[in-house]
Amino acid sequence: MRDGYYLRYASLNFKPARRVAGIIKPQQSAKFRNRVFRAQIAEFADASNIPQSRAHLNVASGGSIEPSFYCWYSIRVLHLSLTLQFCSSLAFSFRTSTSSPQMPAATTTETDQLRRSARRRNEISNYYRDNDYGPLDRDDPQNVQHHLRELRAESTRRGFDNLFDAVLTAAQCDEEQFQDDTRDFIQTGGLTTMYEISQAHRSKAGIPEDSALRRQVCAAAQDIYLDEWARIIREPSFRKPLGKFSSEYIESFSFTAIYATLLQLAPCLFALLVAMTTRTTPKPPKPGERVRKVYVDQQWRQRVVVFAIAILANLKNQKFNVVQGFTSFYLYASHTPKRVMAVLNHLGVCVSYSSLKIALSANGEACAARLRSVCKPGLAFFVSYDNLTKAVRVRDDRIHNHGGFITSVAGFVYVPPPDFSQPMFTPEDCDYRRFMELNPSHFGPTESDQKILQSAFASMIWEAVRSFLQGKNIKVPEINFPMKFIHPIEQSELPEILTLPMYNLDEAKLDDAVQIHYSIQEDIGMTPEQVIGNIVPFRGDNLTCQQNRFVILWLPDILEGLCFGSLSVRQIVDSVTLTRPVVGFIYRYRCLFYCTGPI
Amino acid sequence: MLVLLYRTHLGQSTDLCALERWIAELEKNRNKIWNADKDIVKNFRASEDFFEIVLDGYLVASIVHACGFGESTEFLTNISTVPRETLSKAIEALAEHLAQFKQVAQMKSAPSELRDRPLENMTMFMQQGLTMKNFKRAMRDGDPGRALASLSYYTVWFQASSQNKYTKKR
Numbered sequence: 069m070r071d072g073y074y075l076r077y078a079s080l081n082f083k084p085a086r087r088v089a090g091i092i093k094p095q096q097s098a099k100f101r102n103r104v105f106r107a108q109i110a111e112f113a114d115a116s117n118i119p120q121s122r123a124h125l126n127v128a129s130g131g132s133i134e135p136s137f138y139c140w141y142s143i144r145v146l147h148l149s150l151t152l153q154f155c156s157s158l159a160f161s162f163r164t165s166t167s168s169p170q171m172p173a174a175t176t177t178e179t180d181q182l183r184r185s186a187r188r189r190n191e192i193s194n195y196y197r198d199n200d201y202g203p204l205d206r207d208d209p210q211n212v213q214h215h216l217r218e219l220r221a222e223s224t225r226r227g228f229d230n231l232f233d234a235v236l237t238a239a240q241c242d243e244e245q246f247q248d249d250t251r252d253f254i255q256t257g258g259l260t261t262m263y264e265i266s267q268a269h270r271s272k273a274g275i276p277e278d279s280a281l282r283r284q285v286c287a288a289a290q291d292i293y294l295d296e297w298a299r300i301i302r303e304p305s306f307r308k309p310l311g312k313f314s315s316e317y318i319e320s321f322s323f324t325a326i327y328a329t330l331l332q333l334a335p336c337l338f339a340l341l342v343a344m345t346t347r348t349t350p351k352p353p354k355p356g357e358r359v360r361k362v363y364v365d366q367q368w369r370q371r372v373v374v375f376a377i378a379i380l381a382n383l384k385n386q387k388f389n390v391v392q393g394f395t396s397f398y399l400y401a402s403h404t405p406k407r408v409m410a411v412l413n414h415l416g417v418c419v420s421y422s423s424l425k426i427a428l429s430a431n432g433e434a435c436a437a438r439l440r441s442v443c444k445p446g447l448a449f450f451v452s453y454d455n456l457t458k459a460v461r462v463r464d465d466r467i468h469n470h471g472g473f474i475t476s477v478a479g480f481v482y483v484p485p486p487d488f489s490q491p492m493f494t495p496e497d498c499d500y501r502r503f504m505e506l507n508p509s510h511f512g513p514t515e516s517d518q519k520i521l522q523s524a525f526a527s528m529i530w531e532a533v534r535s536f537l538q539g540k541n542i543k544v545p546e547i548n549f550p551m552k553f554i555h556p557i558e559q560s561e562l563p564e565i566l567t568l569p570m571y572n573l574d575e576a577k578l579d580d581a582v583q584i585h586y587s588i589q590e591d592i593g594m595t596p597e598q599v600i601g602n603i604v605p606f607r608g609d610n611l612t613c614q615q616n617r618f619v620i621l622w623l624p625d626i627l628e629g630l631c632f633g634s635l636s637v638r639q640i641v642d643s644v645t646l647t648r649p650v651v652g653f654i655y656r657y658r659c660l661f662y663c664t665g666p667i
Numbered sequence: 668m669l670v671l672l673y674r675t676h677l678g679q680s681t682d683l684c685a686l687e688r689w690i691a692e693l694e695k696n697r698n699k700i701w702n703a704d705k706d707i708v709k710n711f712r713a714s715e716d717f718f719e720i721v722l723d724g725y726l727v728a729s730i731v732h733a734c735g736f737g738e739s740t741e742f743l744t745n746i747s748t749v750p751r752e753t754l755s756k757a758i759e760a761l762a763e764h765l766a767q768f769k770q771v772a773q774m775k776s777a778p779s780e781l782r783d784r785p786l787e788n789m790t791m792f793m794q795q796g797l798t799m800k801n802f803k804r805a806m807r808d809g810d811p812g813r814a815l816a817s818l819s820y821y822t823v824w825f826q827a828s829s830q831n832k833y834t835k836k837r
Binding site for chain 2: 511512513514516517518519520521522523524525526528529530532533535536537540542543545546547549551552553554555556557559610
């Protein structure tokens with residue numbers, strides 16, 4: 069049972085008793101309690117002459133006060149000569165009668181006379197009348213509110229405008245303790261919590277209208293944004309010199325990856341940008357229009373935000389060219405005129421044309437370097453090339469200005485993924501004698517092909533029937549004819565395709581065909597040992613294969629007119645046609661006649 | 668390959684199972700599909716799309732017939748009553764039938780009064796169409812093993828056509 073309950077109940081109609089009830093609080097010191105009690109007891113004595121007061125007092129004391137107590141009051145014994153010892157003992161008697169375990173013993177020895185004026189006191193002399201909540205209990209909202217009200221009242225009483233004014237004054241104070249408290253409050257997220265609470269209660273009217281005040285509010289966050297902006301500018305991955313643009317760097321370009329990096333560097337800035345660029349309500353689709361998926365808008369927004377950030381960052385530091393460099397490459401590949409690129413450069417969209425040329429040269433050198441390192445690991449690869457004929461037209465055909473065709477050779481090197489790689493082929497890996505065993509049945513359909521097709525046919529037939537049924541909104545029977553995989557390519561391990569430089573040669577001409585192989589041999593960086601001891605497979609169309617095979621058929625006749633040192637013609641022919649690698653033959657004897665037939 | 672198939676199956680508008688007839692029936696723009704002057708397909712996507720529509724129609728019609736129905740509407744109405752095993756067996760039987768590429772040659776070897784030319788054309792159309800479709804699907808799925816199965820038949824077809832240089836590439 070809480071302290072003073074009965075007394076409070078009794079004091080509903082009895083003012084003196086209510087005041088007495090307020091006196092008896094466990095939080096009050098004995099000195100203060102006795103002093104107030106003395107002031108009240110005089111009124112209490114006056115009021116005790118009223119008959120009904122006795123009854124009220126009886127109820128207020130819980131019925132535990134002896135009847136002699138009333139008599140004692142009624143004969144007006146208690147008057148100005150009441151001693152402090154008596155007050156203390158009486159107070160102790162009240163506390164014990166209400167079974168308060170917190171009530172301390174009143175053991176004061178104060179004997180001062182109670183100061184009184186002739187005027188009757190009307191003001192409330194007990195400021196803690198309702199303070200029966202005890203110490204701060206955060207789980208009890210009423211308790212917390214009560215303490216806050218007291219704090220606010222106290223701060224107002226001490227001259228502050230309100231509680232926050234007091235807190236703000238403390239934050240501005242030079243005393244270390246207050247500064248520590250302020251720092252702890254901010255570091256532990258108190259400021260964020262307060263902002264979120266204010267956001268929860270925010271209304272449009274809550275946003276300041278005064279522009280100066282708005283700037284003042286925003287200036288608080290400016291340092292954070294500038295700090296994040298400096299992080300973005302300093303990020304080394306966004307400041308790649310155009311001269312160091314490599315094919316790997318170009319292939320690694322991704323708006324999503326850049327956005328993720330930017331988001332990591334500047335979370336607050338991007339939170340603001342996201343809030344600025346996100347639609348609060350989705351755009352309603354038109355009748356018959358399919359509903360766009362959310363991620364499409366997300367990717368779009370990311371691209372736009374990254375582009376905007378890149379242009380602004382480039383304005384701050386021209387070395388920030390993560391997007392401008394790739395945009396320039398795209399424009400160059402799209403045959404954008406030089407004058408257009410100059411205009412876009414002034415808008416910060418792309419780099420200048422001179423810088424682009426530097427980047428292209430660097431990229432070309434990087435590609436050439438990678439191509440020259442193909443043979444270093446000693447792993448197998450193959451080369452494919454073909455003629456590339458381009459029509460070159462002129463607007464006005466003149467004597468010295470004719471339209472025509474440019475014929476060149478383009479090709480690539482296929483490097484298999486690491487799991488499928490194997491050492492470069494040697495002459496022992498090739499048995500050209502088995503060419504004689506080849507016949508049309510090796511290329512025609514087999515029983516295995518027929519079984520594969522039968523399974524695939526069943527799957528495709530069921531697919532057609534199912535589509536037909538689904539188109540008619542008819543429930544599809546649960547039948548399954550899965551498409552079987554025979555030899556699927558591993559999607560996670562992609563091969564590397566390295567493009568060869570374009571050769572100004574014509575493979576239809578035999579001399580040029582030989583020169584093509586010399587050029588390829590040089591560009592892929594084959595060592596003399598590899599030229600002699602290894603075989604490089606070549607792929608090509610009918611003409612390519614025909615040109616490469618043509619020489620070997622006529623080689624014996626041609627070689628008879630040439631001198632090859634100590635080797636006989638027969639040995640050379642054998643080495644070329646049967647065992648010796650063809651490219652090695654070229655390197656060794658510098659002969660124009662060789663063969664690189666498909667293996 | 669699409670050009671080759673169009674040249675083979677274009678036929679006349681009066682033929683029972685010819686692409687020319689289906690162009691008219693389906694009200695397709697012939698000029699967008701086939702270039703008669705150069706004897707090549709004009710728009711590859713449009714031509715391929717039309718070819719696959721006809722192919723799917725043949726396949727569905729064959730299954731409807733195999734399930735014992737005369738009309739596709741009847742098949743749609745009673746599909747719920749058709750046992751799954753019946754439908755599965757019909758599909759398997761048709762796939763097995765089409766995978767036998769000697770079927771058409773055997774049908775052609777019959778006496779002329781017993782030959783069913785529309786059926787021969789339809790069977791060959793479905794065989795060649797499915798083989799091409801398998802090649803396309805295999806390339807899309809990244810399965811060279813399945814693509815080679817189609818290529819082995821391509822080799823023979825190209826060798827028999829005027830475009831026999833493709834056979835040498837094989």
